[in-house]
Amino acid sequence: MLNPQLTKDGKLAHLLTLEGLPKSILTEILDIAAPFTEVAEREVKKLPLLRGKSVFNVFFENSTRTRTTFEIAAKRLSADVINLNVSTSSTSKGETLLDTVDNLCAMGADMFVMRHASSGAPYLLAQHLRATGRDHISVVNAGDGRHAHxxxxxxxxxxxxxxxxxxxxxxxxxxxxxxxxxxxxxxxxxxxxxxxxxxxxxxxxxxxxxxxxxxxxxxxxxxxxxxxxxxxxxxxxxxxxxxxxxxxxxxxxxxxxxxxxxxxxxxxxxxxxxxxxxxxxxxxxxxxxxxxxxxxxxxxxxxxxxxxxxxxxxxxxxx
Amino acid sequence: MTLPDAEQLIAALTEQIRPHVTADTAMVGIHTGGVWLAKRLHAALGLSKPLGVMDVAFYRDDYGKKGLHPNPRKSEIPFDVAGAPIILVDDVLYTGRTTRAALNELFDYGRPARVDLAVLVDRGGRELPVAPRFVAHTLETPLAPTDSLQLEEAGEGALTLRLIHA
Missing domain, CATH: 3.40.50.1370 (Aspartate/ornithine carbamoyltransferase)
Structure with a gap:
């Protein structure tokens, strides 16, 4: 089976779990992170990489530290960040996860950072995006149930x-x-x-x-x-x-x-x-x-x- | 085409820059060849401010097309950029896009008094309005886009130019 986290040429398409990710990708992430640590010491703590991209933080479960650090990370990359506390929003009115996601895609999402109490929810989202031809939108698992962070x-x-x-x-x-x-x-x-x-x-x-x-x-x-x-x-x-x-x-x-x-x-x-x-x-x-x-x-x-x-x-x- | 001797060019570039150096002059090299060259110039000119180094991977304009360059290194600017006259150093000047990225990055550290560009070789083929103030050698005929010209370490601290035909 195709690893849903990787593109056909072996690059990271989504980050859903560390299980099954090759050592080379883990090391690459750590290597790329190293120069980012220095940005915090600059006068302008921003890099232009995600300029014009919209990152949706979709948290179906409470979190302060993780959501905040994702928000800071996206903002330091110049992305627009939209925080949704879904536990207090539409799903409580009966909307399904995928309907919520489709609505956010219609608002122009480029990336989802998702936390969910159910293990596997970010997989469902990644599969849904692939099945509907929206491969350019990536998913980052910010913690799903007891499964992965x-x-x-x-x-x-x-x-x-x-x-x-x-x-x-x-x-x-x-x-x-x-x-x-x-x-x-x-x-x-x-x-x-x-x-x-x-x-x-x-x-x-x-x-x-x-x-x-x-x-x-x-x-x-x-x-x-x-x-x-x-x-x-x-x-x-x-x-x-x-x-x-x-x-x-x-x-x-x-x-x-x-x-x-x-x-x-x-x-x-x-x-x-x-x-x-x-x-x-x-x-x-x-x-x-x-x-x-x-x-x-x-x-x-x-x-x-x-x-x-x-x-x-x-x-x-x-x- | 015979390439000029890099060591002779470095000596010539040093003498071009020397009359314009003041007590405030700072220098920043662009990874990788630009850093090697900047280390040589910095030492030869006896600049008092420590040398800065930059990897412009996070500022490149081809990120949307090509993604992140592998193995980006830390940029380190160990002096106050605000108000400093800065000489930006790269080995080979081509489209001008690296210089553009370097200027953007530099300004995220502060507002320099002025920035001058120093390069060993201008290979032609500019796509942006970028011009070096100090240049040791300009190729009479611009290289083909598939050609790659770069500085390499030749052992014992010496540097050499290498042309690669794709």
Whole structure:
């Protein structure tokens, strides 16, 4: 089957997931992002690449950071940005997803940045655009259900490369609520593709997918054991809003066993970096002393996220 | 066609520029050949402001047709552009589109006092109203559009010109 993300000549047409994307494209995105980081230091923080293009941020699920960084990225590329908070709009009046999209296409959309609570919604959109002969319009998945959050995965890879230079000698731990995390899936896919020799997943059995080993990771149910000697700690947010039923005793209990404290972090390498996709639950999955400490690179992640999103958008708009 | 010796041209270009250098003069090279050339000129002229480098990939006018150029590099302008007299350096001047892109990028850093263009070779074929102030060599017969003329590193810091017929 044709990879729906790639054009016939192997270029990026949509960014839907990091699974199945070749290493060469992942590396190309990171390479292109690097010079974009410098734009923030100029008097005029704008490049003309997307001048005259309309980018529609279509968010069927709430988000502040992701939507804002996509908006800044598009604006730094000189695009016109239209933000739609669809959760409070037409769909609540009964319009279908594809009808909403067709209406936005009629308004002259060149690119959709889409977040949706249902896994696969951005695929549906990309297929619909292809089936209706609108291949020039690209789709960026800004998070779909529990499935994928590719730009978060990419900005995490950018951050790791920035601090650690090389992927092929690292031990990386992904910690916490993997079950509900689209971020974790994108991170694991990218880490594996980029050649990280050891990816560990650390969490309670109730918050790990049953077939997690099939993702090519080492599984630890003891956080102290799992953190020993790691170069990178990627924390995940405890997603209370997606939990049905009692997966956890209490958040205090969770912090005691699975929270990243300075004492647990001391088991990792001394120069280990600590990452978190945000928003952080201080005192639940991460101690403030770690979040604000010298190993944390959580705010640089946000800054790099803008450059990475600029890279993705400029690759898509020029395909 | 025999190409002139790049090293002799660099020496000639240096002497052309030298009388116009002031204490404020800054220099920016355009990737890739322009940066190599600018490094040589910058050192020979003893400019006090650090050399700037630009990759104009994000300002090119063929992005809509060709997409993003692969492997863009960081632009670094380590001096205050506002109010500075700047010499913009490229190896070969052709259509003038790279110069146009470079000027646009430069102005996003500030408003320079003036910008002069210095090139090693003018190969003809201009498509925009762009003229160099300093030029070491002008080809008598413009090259065919399929020809590519570029500066290359010849080892031990030396530079050489190369003509490629497509």
């Amino acid at each position: 590719p730009t978060q995965g990419l900005l995490d890879m950018y951050t790791i490369r920035h601090y650690k230079k090389d992927f092929t000698n690292l031990t990386v731990a992904v910690v916490g609520d993997v079950l509900h995390s689209r971020v974790a899936r994108s991170e694991i896919a990218a880490l594996t593709t980029l050649g990280v020799p050891e990816v560990r997943v650390i969490g309670p059995k109730t918050l790990l997918p049953t077939d997690v080993e099939r993702m090519g990771v080492r599984v630890f149910h003891d956080m102290r054991e799992g953190l020993k000697g790691v170069d990178v700690v990627m924390m995940l947010r405890l997603q209370n809003e997606r939990m049905q039923g009692a997966l956890l005793p209490s958040s205090q209990e969770y912090f005691k066993v699975w929270g990243l404290t300075p004492e647990k972090l001391a088991l990792a390498k001394p120069d280990a970096i600590v990452m978190h996709p945000g928003p952080m639950n201080r005192g639940i999955e991460i101690d403030s002393a770690v979040a604000d400490g010298g190993n944390a690179v959580i705010l640089p992640q946000v800054t790099f996220g803008i450059a990475v999103r600029m890279a993705v958008m400029s690759m898509l708009a020029g395909h």
